[in-house]
Amino acid sequence: MSLRVVVLASGAGTNLQAILDELHGGPEGVVVVGVAGDRPGAPALERAAAAGVATAVFPRDAFPDRAARDAALAAQVQAWEADLVVLAGYMALLDPGFTRRFAGRIVNVHPSLLPVFPGLRAIEQAIAYGVKVAGVTVHLVDDGIDTGAILLQDAVAVADDETAASLHDRLRPLEHALLCRAVRAFAAGGVSVDPDNPRRMRVT
Numbered sequence: 001m002s003l004r005v006v007v008l009a010s011g012a013g014t015n016l017q018a019i020l021d022e023l024h025g026g027p028e029g030v031v032v033v034g035v036a037g038d039r040p041g042a043p044a045l046e047r048a049a050a051a052g053v054a055t056a057v058f059p060r061d062a063f064p065d066r067a068a069r070d071a072a073l074a075a076q077v078q079a080w081e082a083d084l085v086v087l088a089g090y091m092a093l094l095d096p097g098f099t100r101r102f103a104g105r106i107v108n109v110h111p112s113l114l115p116v117f118p119g120l121r122a123i124e125q126a127i128a129y130g131v132k133v134a135g136v137t138v139h140l141v142d143d144g145i146d147t148g149a150i151l152l153q154d155a156v157a158v159a160d161d162e163t164a165a166s167l168h169d170r171l172r173p174l175e176h177a178l179l180c181r182a183v184r185a186f187a188a189g190g191v192s193v194d195p196d197n198p199r200r201m202r203v204t
Contacts, residue, residue, distance in 0.1 A: 002187075004084070009090055014176070018175075023183055034055065035054070035056075038069075039059070066092075069095075070097060074101050104140065108146070109175050127162060133155050135156065139151055190203060
């Protein structure tokens with residue numbers, strides 16, 4: 001049995017590339033069936049095309065509002081028959097109509113140890129706050145901003161001379177590893193809700 005994955009990406013697509021390299025078409029049964037974005041010409045779309053994966057673009061200015069754009073995006077995800085939607089550097093907020101349609105099946109990677117530093121510029125927020133430990137979170141997506149149930153986290157110590165750029169570079173391998181681990185767990189049926197706490201996810 002395969003896990004059909006759609007990846008949403010806005011930028012360089014390094015997390016997408018990690019999934020393509022490590023999981024796509026491999027023995028775990030993960031197949032990336034489509035990549036969609038909101039920025040025409042984004043390198044992520046080029047990476048998908050190079051791997052022979054279908055792409056689609058939904059520019060913000062092509063729709064009257066976010067709800068209309070995300071309704072079209074949802075229709076495309078449905079047409080690709082996705083089992084899982086992975087946000088890999090997708091910088092646009094998703095309309096509640098989209099998140100509720102695919103509830104429990106949307107995963108995001110965020111460069112902080114949520115619930116601290118949600119939203120944009122999380123690494124810069126962490127550096128400005130003076131944290132001693134920083135990390136990466138893979139979580140389910142709900143109607144809020146980085147408020148969905150946490151699946152996986154990992155962390156690194158922050159050096160005294162750390163910059164946002166250097167910390168970003170150190171966190172990127174963690175993003176790749178955790179995101180692939182999460183997708184692999186979904187493919188294996190290894191993601192479940194703790195019956196004693198609906199906020200706590202079990203990932204095996």
